[in-house]
Amino acid sequence: MAVHGPHGAAGDGAAGDVAAGDGAAGDVAAGDVAAGGGDGKNETAGADVPGAGRTAMTADAVTTGNGQRPPVAIAVTGLTKNYGEIEAVRGIDFEVPTGETFGFLGPNGAGKSTTIKILCTLARPTSGSARVAGHEVTTERDAVRRNIGLVFQDTTLDNYLTGAQNLRFHAELYGVPSAAVAPRMQQVMEMVGLWDRRDSLVMTYSGGMQRRLEIARGLLHAPRVLFLDEPTVGLDPQTRTSIWAYINELKAREDITIFLTTHYMDEAEHCDRIAIIDHGKIVAIDTPEALKASVGKDRVQIHTADDAAAIAELGRDFGIEAAIHEGAVTFSVAAGEEFVPRLFAGLSVPIQAVSVSRPSLDDVFMSYTGKTIRDAEATGADAMRQMVAHFRGRR
Secondary structure, eight states, rough: OOOOOTTTSSSSOOTTTTTTGSSSTTSHHHHHHHOOOOOSSSOOOSOOOOOOOOOOOOOOOOOTSSOOOOOOOEEEEEEEEEEETTEEEEEEEEEEEOEEEEEOOOOOTSHHHHHHHHHHSOOOOOEEEEEEETTEETOOOOHHTEEEEEEEESSSOOTTTTTHHHHHHHHHTTTOHHHHHHHHHHHHHTTTGGGHHHHHHHHGHHHHHHHHHHHHHHTTTTEEEEEEETTTTOOOOOHHHHHHHHHHHHHHHSSSEEEESSHHHHHOOOOOOOEEEEEEEEEEEEEHHHHHHHOOSSEEEEESHHHHHHHHHIIIIIIIEEEEEEEEEEEESSSSHHHHHHHHHHHHOOOEEEEEEEEOOOHHHHHHHSSSSSHHHHHHHHHHHHHHHHHHHHH
């Protein structure tokens, strides 16, 4: 049974434990975040940006069992964010119904973290609008903060405090009534398997334990929307699996909407719906299964004695567009296993190895963007270096 805490509790600036470095390049000062800071005025910076990129694909409306559309937890319209000449977010539109687990899938540098910072009031959009839990992110910042929980990509725990002390400090910042703190703290720490370690210093926790404590902290004030920014980045596969077990249990026990960013394809499978973002634009939104079905072809990868000649021959003799992805000649065909014998018989270039796979989310990403997410990581890293260089030059 869900426990509802002080959504409208006194504690105007609920994201009080945000570290100074978590704001987007100085858009929001650390003290502003800690103290609430919003004065109710429109704080949107900049003007509309014409031609800010292709608008998002829209999915069919999500409906409840009685055919009615559920309330909207997050609504984004025409959102853009520029850092100098860098267009981090380029005119995106989407809605997240209440109770959904919504994934934002894309490589590093695609605009995922920038979007989540705008939705959490840690960065101001250049143009467009966004509402979270019914509140506008630029004019009702304090109300947004009271209704959200946030787990950052980088840890923001106080290592010299115990797990329990970290949570009590967070409860004070959010104005949780003192009588509700102890039972709620026990509930969320038991949920993530840390109640027995509540009095241990955080510096003695493993990386996975710290991640679980941050999730517990984000839930302490019973938010309506929980934001998870790359919740398992840097963790080993076993710990990643464990974290997702806790997240899935959370969905079963709490009345909450989850918005998460990730560049791990397997993690996106846990989501009710996902949006694929690339170069600041949303290129597809749907359920994981529907997106994979939209590809409709198998992925074939071959290693040959002459990849360039193989790509040319595939195009000339088979009418297939192929390219190098992840170090192999890669292309998509219907009924890939049936095509392979034809390939061996008709390709003059010697084939050294071949693999065939059913459509995955990586194939979906490649279908919509022209590259795999691993290939996109490299270009995303270049964009991040440009952004860092811009910030350093501004100082």
